[in-house]
Amino acid sequence: MPVVRLQIVWRTVIAWCAVLALALPAAAEQRDGRWIATWAPALMERPVPVAGRGGPGGGMQGRGAGPAGAGQATPGRRGGGPPPPVTFNNQTLRQILRVSLGGERIRLVLSNAFGTAPLRIGAAHVALRACPTRAAGCERTSDTAIEGTPRPLTVDGRRAFVVPPRAVLVTDPVDLDVPSLAELVVDLYLPDDLSANTVPLTYHASAMQTNYLSTPGNHAGSEAFPVDRPVNNWFFLARVEVVGPADAGVIVALGDSITDGAGSTAGENRRWPDVLAERLVRRGGRPFAVVNAGISGNRLLASGSGESALARLDRDVLLQPGVTHLIVLEGINDIGAAREAPEPSAADLILAHRQIIARAKARGINVIGATLAPFEGAFYFTAEGEARRQALNEWIRTSGEYDAVIDFDRITRDPDHPARFLPLHDSGDRLHPGDAGYAAMGNGIDLALFD
Structure with a gap:
């Protein structure tokens, strides 16, 4: 074979090898597909127990050590101190x-x-x-x-x-x-x-x-x-991730114990994000995963029961693979923990919401605001707190800064006593919904928000 022809053959072989080398990683990437989050709990620090405090297991010290009853929307343990x-x-x-x-x-x-x-x-x-x-x-x-x-x-x-x-x-x-x-x-x-x-x-x-x-x-x-x-x-x-279709979306619900499912039946998946996920599966069409980023006792501005919503936003929301939508239901623990104190004010809470909106929209995420449910009769209810709740809800409904609004206040309240839960929806503590309340919340969300 002439030398020139041999050189051409070898150049062709080398060129095809280069193409194959590029194609193999691409094929592997295609096989891996588009990874999206399908389940992810909001994580926090389980602090080191302190000997001699808090019952047989000791108390806790560290960033996750906020007491369950200290102005946080989370259920207490009945019948004694905390388990070991x-x-x-x-x-x-x-x-x-x-x-x-x-x-x-x-x-x-x-x-x-x-x-x-x-x-x-x-x-x-x-x-x-x-x-x-x-x-x-x-x-x-x-x-x-x-x-x-x-x-x-x-x-x-x-x-x-x-x-x-x-x-x-x-x-x-x-x-x-x-x-x-x-x-x-x-x-x-x-x-x-x-x-x-x-x-x-x-x-x-x-x-x-x-x-x-x-x-x-x-x-x-x-x-x-x-x-x-x-x-x-x-x-x-x-997190659990699945290979999802190219058009699959991921909805993250950022919240406190009302998103975490406090007051619902344990082991039954009765939280409102669970109900939303079930409805989206039944609807068909564009597929959506729903990720629950609720932490019982969580606040917008202050850490204690987990890091604050502002502090954990990147890890729990913005870095979730495939996230397309964010539902924000936060603020009742900031309000309740303040009691009669002037801070945080409604303006402080609105500032925190604006920060979440800005950071999420910078990632191209559709941001949906949810109004705070009523809490008259709860252990940390005050008239001052109710005024702050009303002011924050009015801003969420009317400011136009959220891409859309879910009015959980309207869905869960008693029409005859708007500052209270409808008795059917109340878990019994005047703060958390029960199974019927969570069902009403999940069923009250307009699925057209996720077309």
Whole structure:
């Protein structure tokens, strides 16, 4: 073969190799698709217990240590002091959650965001929960039962890995057909002794879901899960992501305990964002995931029960993959905690809302304001607080600064006593809705906001 022709052949081969080298990553990226958040709790610091305070488990110190009754919209524990804090020592944590939008590939984000020491995960698995809550014609053998074969969760192929302090890790993708509104079971084997409570942990305090801690050992992926004690929090779980369609949207609900679901039936997924997710699935059309970023006791301006809404906005809202819409329901705890004090004023709360609007719109997010529900009769109600609530609600309704408004005040109030909940909607504490109230809130949202 002439030298010139040989050179041409080799140049052609090299050119095709270059094209293939570029195409392979593109093909891999196409297979990975567009990752979007389908479930994500708002995380906070589980502070280090203080010996000798707060009952048998000790009190708490740290940024997440705000007392439940100190001007925060969160339910108290009846019948005694707080339970002992959950600790881990060579045990497996089985946690249950419900996704909003399904998919055929998933991955998890594990968080040590508030930890000051490395978090060692000895094994991790994910599976579908057997007989999802309220599934017709299905009865599970136990609350910990799984369906099908559990999938191991790995990081860069490793089944055991370490989450560095103040960091998160994204697991490798898993092929698992997850229907919309399905419940997942996530197992984390924690081999180290964390029972000394010398470092803060990363968690969501009020899961409104019973999770389970095992007897000693690695039981990740076990069909028969040996339960040592129930756990009412979510630990170390930052997010579940699915590969979503190109047009899929993600709605994030930023709020306090009324978004977190306080006063609803635990384990039944009765929060108003749950109701909204169910309606969007039934509607069809453009698919939407709904992420609940509520924290019981949370405030707009002051940290205490979790970081303030302004402080956590980036992590809990703006950085959620695929976020397209934000619903803001915040401020009642700022108002209640102030009691008769002049600050924060309505103008202070409006400033905070304007900050959220500006930061979200800069990311191209559609921002929806929600009016504050009535609270006359609640433990921290004052006439001064009611005046602030009315002023803030009027601004939300009429200023035009939000892209749209959801009037939860109108939906939940008693027409004959507008400063109070309609009795049907009240959980009993005059502050939080019950199941019927959350249903009214979720069903009262105009789905045309998400066309």
